[in-house]
Amino acid sequence: MATNENRQRKASRYVVPVAVAGVAAATIGLVPALAASGDPDLPEITAQQLIEKIAASDTQTLSGTFKISTDLGLPSFAGLLPAAPSGSSSADPADKLTQLVSGSHTLRLAADGPDRQKLTLLDGSDEYSLVHNGNDVWAYDSKSNEVFHEKADGKGPKPEDTKLPGTPKELADEVLKAAGDTTSITVGGTAKVAGRDAYQLVIKPKQSGSMVESVKISVDASTGTPLKFTLASVDGGKPVVDAGFTKVDFGKPEASAFDFKAPKGAKVTEGAAEKGAHEGADKPFGGLGDLAGLGGFGAGPDGKDGSVNVIGEGWTTIAKLDSGTPAPKTDEAPKEVQGFLDALGDKVSGKFGSGTVFKTKLVNALMTDDGKVYVGAVTPQKLVDTANAAK
Template identity: 60%
Template sequence: MAPNDSVETDGEATGTVVGRRKAARYIVPFAVAGVAAATIGLVPALADSGDPELPDITAQELVEKIAASDQEQLSGTVKVSTDLGIPSFGGLADSLSQGAGQDAPGASPDARLMELASGTHTLRVAVDGPDKQRLSILGEGSEYSLVHNGDDVWGYDSESNEVYHSQATEHGSKGKAEERGRPEGMPATPKDLAEEALDAADGTTSVTVGGTAQVAGRDAYKLVIEPKRSGSTIGSVTVAVDASTGVPLKFTLAPSSGGKAVVDAGFTQVDFAKPAASSFSFTPPKGAEVTEADELKAKDKGPAAEGLGAVGGLKGLDVIGEGWNAVAEIKVPGGSGMPAPGSGDAPAQARQFLDAFGDKVTGDFGTGTVFRTRLVNALLTDDGTVYVGAVTKDALVKAADTAE
């Protein structure tokens, strides 16, 4: 078993391995939480089945092994379990869509991939380089597939026989996903996950090799990433890394509060051979309703979208703190906060919601309400400022006091 070697990021390059591009960087909470939510569809592994004997490796060497991995072809079955301690995102997305007057097609990836942020799901995945990926979410008697092949991205819902189509190259400017060779909205490969996580480095993280495991029948090292300081809702992130290829084979995000993992995702079966070309072929079935992405964009310019414009037009975004303890400060347009539970301005349903899910807090900043999940918490002050981060309630109050 590998020794429990460790490194701590201190902002300085201490050797040639640490000094290299992405390998000198370690994971911080917003990167972990964001990547887990946005790319969870292709994050690996599940059941451990023993602790194999492997050659010793240091944490620095294991990080370098992930960054140097050139494995771009794989296929397999993935099981994803997510427990943020909130109601199903799928139902929430439906409610928000209806409330906004939007009629998004059932095959739109924006809505369907959100389902992965809650509950347990079984997926089939196939990857052949940056231009060919396929993700299928298996349901009871139905299947949703998202296929990227060259310039085309197709989404297909077998239950409703609806199809979504977009051009991978139609976006005006490239985001991080497109810079890595995949279209925005398409789940990342395991290598993408590792590289995006390693991109976010600072001095608040310690990294250790936490032994070995066998995942999906393959020997792996366990990389354990933890915050140095208290105040984060994230207790640790464990990534099982394939000993042969350097591909991440397990991703587990444990909360600092204890209990079951917030995210536990991974391959139950994996094959690193080149997938069949037919895996990435798609033709809309006969009679299917096809929606083009540009049609949805045209609808987004209507009155309903204008009514939501204020949400997307938040100004004055600042970040307080760093790393695991970073808190985003957002000024709500108009400076109006949530009505207090005892306020006559608050509708009965709003007061019930605040009573059930919100904790009233006070500080140098004034008064406000904290809304909590197992991972991300938010403080909404009565004067209309939002503080949000993967931090505890006390850390949010402290950040708000610091900002005043």
């Protein structure tokens, strides 16, 4: 169970850096409209030129409203999550922002340079606000009338510490080179997004066996700021993640937008500063790049003793973990947990033996009865084929 200290992670980790605010909001994802007669007539542009345009974007100020909807195809977690430990705050971003991984939500965003950002999550008449202003990070949950406060330590990565290509063109070249034979990157027409003209960048796997059908990013034609994005699954139906700006203004927000004063009678919890570097602390969204390549697992040579062996490349990369112990039997789990696992899992068998595939619309995992685990953003059949080939 998570400790109080772990739950009181740095709130500053969850504040979107302004220089990439548009990118971050877009990377949560919204399905761009299909080409229609109302789409803007813009000058032709290549995929490389559009990537260069994104890289050259220097959006420092903006305000707007965007919507997020996520659908991983998971059954309800109701009744499965443990209660928050005594002494924790309902306003702690480490817990509150996990709401964004399911359902539909409306947010308001304001940003003014790297030191001032505000995000407000609207839920009916209730609001949850996260404010970064200078050295302070505040979070307020109106439903519980609780406040979470922490000092920003300024220990994030510095621009000079980040090794990137020197120009937008060089960056675009590197992106296209990295895509290589596994990825198709094209421009898929234009669209109106939040009242602005936008190009659509379409990214698709060339490899078979990936759960990703496509990634689409709508890019503001004037500023190069991504405005919305979709991640669609080969399973079809609703996008895995669907979000994007419905209103956006690139003007400078009023300074008062970032002021915060704890409401009268509110319970204020001071966050405990973490000791040492926290893995992924410099990645506001948990390091999405690592998910694509599974590069953050620290692969071992054979996947034993808790280390991970990475199999394959690109969109069909699979991580193999050998726990060294037989898989737990779901029929021995508590009734409510057993129902949840049964809704997720399918029994499978092959040369590897037998096991269970736990499914979502994006990431699937095969747990064999002898304790091996194969996981990746690939189809269940790809997992079974990989397990068979390992024999």
